[in-house]
Amino acid sequence: MSTKLALSAAALLVASVAGQVVAEEVNVYSNRQDFLIKPIIDTFTEETGIDVNVVFLKDGMAERLEREGRLSPADLLLTVDISRLMEVVDKDLTQPVDSEILEKSVPAQYRDADGQWFALTTRARAIYTAKDRVGKRDDITYEELADPKYKGKICTRSGKHPYNVALISSMIDEHGEAETKTWLQGVKANLAQKPQGGDRDQIKAVNDGVCDYALGNSYYYGVMLSDEAQRETAEGVYINFPNQADRGTHVNISAVALAKHAKNKDAAVKLMEFLVSDEAQHLYASANHEYPVKDGVEPSELVKGWGDFAADKRPLVDIATHAKTAVQLVDDVKFDL
Known part of the structure; x- marks a missing residue:
């Protein structure tokens, strides 16, 4: 033995x-x-x-x-x-x-x-919309969040959070540094409140009427729908997958x-x-x-229920090379202030 x-x-x-x-x-x-x-x-x-x-x-x-x-x-x-x-x-x-x-x-x-x-x-960087005020937006894009028509209607967490840094990095890879800076300035001008909280807080803000649109990772939506205490809040919003007509939704x-x-x-x-x-x-x-x-x-039945979407196919290593620039742009436009 x-x-x-x-x-x-x-x-x-x-x-x-x-x-x-x-x-x-x-x-x-x-x-x-x-x-x-x-x-x-x-x-x-x-x-x-x-x-x-x-x-x-x-x-x-x-x-x-x-x-x-x-x-x-x-x-x-x-x-x-x-x-x-x-x-x-x-x-x-x-x-x-x-x-x-x-x-x-x-x-x-x-x-x-x-x-x-x-x-x-993978998880999608989704855009959430209010069911009662906006409805489902299959045609939505990240770029249009900078349109002045959305002034006072957008919520997001800190621009320096890794999930937003990755999204901003993908915008740099797609549009270049100068255009992405202009986009960030536009999004900041449209914010309903100072960037704060986590992704679930953004979903709650949409449901509560603080804003009509919010950025958030898709899996947080699943977490909330699976939690009895948060389900009603999550059911008040739609999950939308941006840029389906062109490069596809950014994924992390x-x-x-x-x-x-x-x-x-x-x-x-x-x-x-x-x-x-x-x-x-x-x-x-x-x-x-x-x-x-x-x-x-196959994903879970819950996740499949959100529908199929086309993901951005660009290599994530290419996106990651822009991370430092993305953080600098957040500072340059004073996004979090």
């Missing part, structure tokens, strides 16, 4: 007296709370016998990894935004993964060409990357590959009211 030895967190191995590895573990640093990914992790462990430890980090993932250096126990990094993802990549805190399964499962625009990261789900991602100093690389890659399986894609997207990144995997 073997006796299990508790090794250091960096080793993450359970060994027998004979020295043979009888079980493996993977350490995950995640921007997404443990309970949201627990069903997927539990299924992976049941199928492989590999235990997974999740450390929730709302912020500061890059700083923690830099501080820990080679002693970091992290094997995998789960992020919820292209900006946060590119921060760990740009700081050389990840390593490439060569996997045919990952490359075949994740479309090119949603993964790094060198294998540094792979998207798992949740993604996975292999930590630079991963001690359990083989087991970690197995988990990465599992996360793009049909089973895990459906579970992960359904738990978070997002869209599976893998073609052919």
